[in-house]
Amino acid sequence: MANKSYRKGYQFERQIFHLFQSAGFYTIRSAGSHGVFDIVAIKNAMAFGVQCKYNNHLTPAEKMAMLNAYKQFGIIPLYAHRTKGKPLIIKCLLDDSLIKPEELYKLPEKYKSSQLKHFIKLNGEG
16 A cells, blocks of 8 residues: 555545444445445445545545436435544435444434435436
């Protein structure tokens, strides 16, 4: 691994990956962060895309790409952030709500109805 900053970011991504796994999600990590999301977490047929930032913030372009992934594919965008010495913050970009790590298992239930409406909008009402 190249440098200390990269290692901290990598370790933070792994921490978030395992946090979602322990909450019952099927998780996929995008090695090298070449996509919109660092992690895709799936549970109850719902996909959540997670962008992880350690000591950093989302750029406007990253936020727009995450919201576009929701509009196009229905992937619910989450932003996991930690600043040195501060607690972990997980935020949903759809409604700016904060999600407690110990309540990750509730995400599919929380977004089920809005996801269904979005799915119908994407695919037509029949």
